[in-house]
Amino acid sequence: MDxxxxxxxxxxxxxxxxxxxxxxxxxxxxxxxxAGHQFYVATGRKYSSASEIAKRLNEQTQVIAxxxxxxxxxxxxxxxxxxxxxxxxxxxxxxxxxxxxxxxGEHTIFYTxxxxxxxxxxxxxxxxxxxxxxxxxxxxxxxxxxxxxxINGIIIxxxxxxxxxxxxxxxxxxxxxxxSSSHPNNIELIPLGVNKATxxxxxxxxxxxxxxxxxxxxxxxxxxxxxxxxxxSVAMGNAVDELKxxxxxxxxxxxxxxxxxxxxxxxx
Numbered sequence: 001m002d003x004x005x006x007x008x009x010x011x012x013x014x015x016x017x018x019x020x021x022x023x024x025x026x027x028x029x030x031x032x033x034x035a036g037h038q039f040y041v042a043t044g045r046k047y048s049s050a051s052e053i054a055k056r057l058n059e060q061t062q063v064i065a066x067x068x069x070x071x072x073x074x075x076x077x078x079x080x081x082x083x084x085x086x087x088x089x090x091x092x093x094x095x096x097x098x099x100x101x102x103x104x105g106e107h108t109i110f111y112t113x114x115x116x117x118x119x120x121x122x123x124x125x126x127x128x129x130x131x132x133x134x135x136x137x138x139x140x141x142x143x144x145x146x147x148x149x150x151i152n153g154i155i156i157x158x159x160x161x162x163x164x165x166x167x168x169x170x171x172x173x174x175x176x177x178x179x180s181s182s183h184p185n186n187i188e189l190i191p192l193g194v195n196k197a198t199x200x201x202x203x204x205x206x207x208x209x210x211x212x213x214x215x216x217x218x219x220x221x222x223x224x225x226x227x228x229x230x231x232x233s234v235a236m237g238n239a240v241d242e243l244k245x246x247x248x249x250x251x252x253x254x255x256x257x258x259x260x261x262x263x264x265x266x267x268x
Contacts, residue, residue, distance in 0.1 A: 001035075001267065002213055003036050003037060003038070003209060003213065004032075004037045004038075004209070004213045004214070004215055005037070005038050005039075005040070005200075005203065005204060005207065005209045005213065005214050005215070006032070006037060006038070006039045006040070006215045006216075006217075006263070007039075007040045007041075007042040007064065007196070007200055007214070007215070007216040007217070007226060007230070008039065008040070008041055008042065008216075008217045008259060009041075009042055009043055009217060009218040009219060009220070009223050009226075010041050010043040010045060010050065010053050011043070011045075011182070011219075012219035012220060012236065012238060012239075012254055013217050013218055013219045013223075013236050013254055013258075013259070014041060014053065014217075014254070014259060015053065015254065016254060016255050019053075021053075021056050021057060022257050022260065024257045024260045025057075025257055025259050025260040026056075026057055026058075027260075028259075028260040028263050028264060029057050029058070029061070029259075029260075029263075030057075030058060032263060032267060033058070033060050033061075035267075038060075038062065038207070039057070039060070039061050039062070040054075040061065040062045040063065040064050040071075040203065041053055041054045041057075041061060041062075041063055041064065042064040042068075042196045042199070042200070042216070042218075042223075042226060043064065043065055043067075044065075044066065044067045044152075044154070044180075044182055044188055044222055045065055045066070046065060046066060046104040046105065046106060046107065046108075046109070046151070047063065047065040047066065047070045047077075047106040047107070047151075048106060048107040048133075049065075050063045050064075050065040051063050051065075062203075064196060064199045064200070064203070066104060066151045066152040066190075067152060067180060067188055067190045067194070067195055067196055067222055068080075068190070068194050068195045068196045068197070068198050068199035068200075069081065069151045069152045069190060069191050069194050069199075070106065070151060071199040071202065071203060073202070073203055073206050073207070074206075078199075078202065079151065080151070080191040080194050081148075081150060081151045081152075081191055082103075082147075082150055082151065082152060082153065082177060082189060082190075082191050083176065083177075083191070083192070084144065084147050085176050086174075086176040086177040086189075086191075086192070087103070087143060087144070087147050087150065088140065088144070089171075089174050089176050089177075090153065090171065090177070090189060091112075091140050091143055092140070093167055093170055093171070094112075094155060094167065095112075097163060097166075097167055099155050099157050099160070099163070099164075099167065100112055100113040100114075100155070100156060100157065101113075101137070101153060101154075101155060102153055102154050102155075102156065103137070103143070103150045103152070103153040103189075104150065104151055104152055104153060104154075105146075105149040105150055105151055106151065107133055108133050108134070108135055108149065109133060109134050109135070110134075110135050110136075110137050110143070110146060110149075110150065111134060111135075111136060111137060112136075112137045112138075151191075152188070152189055152190050152191065153188075153189035154186050154187065154188050154189060155167070155186060155187040155189065156185060156186045157185060157186075158185050159185075160185075161184050161185065164184075164185070164186075164187055167187070168187050171187065171189070175192070176192060177189055177190060177191060177192050178190040178191065178192055178193060178194055178195060180195065180221060180222040181220070181221050181222060182220040182221065182222045183220065188222055195222075195225045195226070196222070196223065196225055196226035196229075197225035197226050197228065197229035198225075200214065200216070200226060200229050200230070201229060210231070211229070211230070211231045212231035212232075213231060214229065214230040214231050214232065215230060215231070215232040215234065215263075215266070216229070216230040216232070216233055216234065217234045217235075217236065217251070217258070217259050217262070218234075218235065218236070218239065218243060219235065219236040219238055219239040219240070219243065219254065220239070220240060220243065221240060221242060221243060223239075223243060224242070224243060224246060227243065227246055227247055228246065232248060232249070232266070233246070233247045233248045233249065234247055234248070234249045234250070234251050234262055235247035235249070235250050235251070236250075236251060236252075236253055236254055236258050237250060237251060237252045237253035237256065237258055238253040238254055238255075249262065
């Protein structure tokens, strides 16, 4: 079969809640890589966290991180970042609404307000890592001093979905950045014009793989553009309903080896 490019979201797709990849999935991915197909993780996580998950599959698995802002092609790392204007607007808007902010570099999380407990548990969550990778932002001046290191960000506010919808409109209308969501409790802050699909298109063109040979797996709304850019779009059984409506196929859940099951049916 012709060479395929396969892109897999991480949380809710490739891994379980305890950050595990099943042995069956590892085996299927390895066999298909040996047959000449190429695999990427494609995630909203920062690059270092995404790379760690990719390595749990094997060293051949490549990375799209920060919702398409960072991606690798043939050992070369390509980056986009939030503009200074976007960072200033986000900081001023979220401060006015007293919403917590997290900004991500390749390895560092910059945060305002109190650091949530789930970020202090050594990568127990989708955006955590180790304590020394956290830097507190206490003012706009502090934020701008580290702005060259910031790639993307996220606003997380449990039980404040209505307020998030209000600030989301402000962010969209600013035309300074792109926004998405992986869950109703967050707004993902992405460089303008960037998403997982733009990274996929760059990888696809560089490797000369036709769109019909692109397979993508996802579960959240931040996977929508990725699925739309793929010839074979697959929603996990645990995906949000809107993503399922846009996918060509629906597989089993992330805890039922959904990726492995679909790949076995598709290739064998």
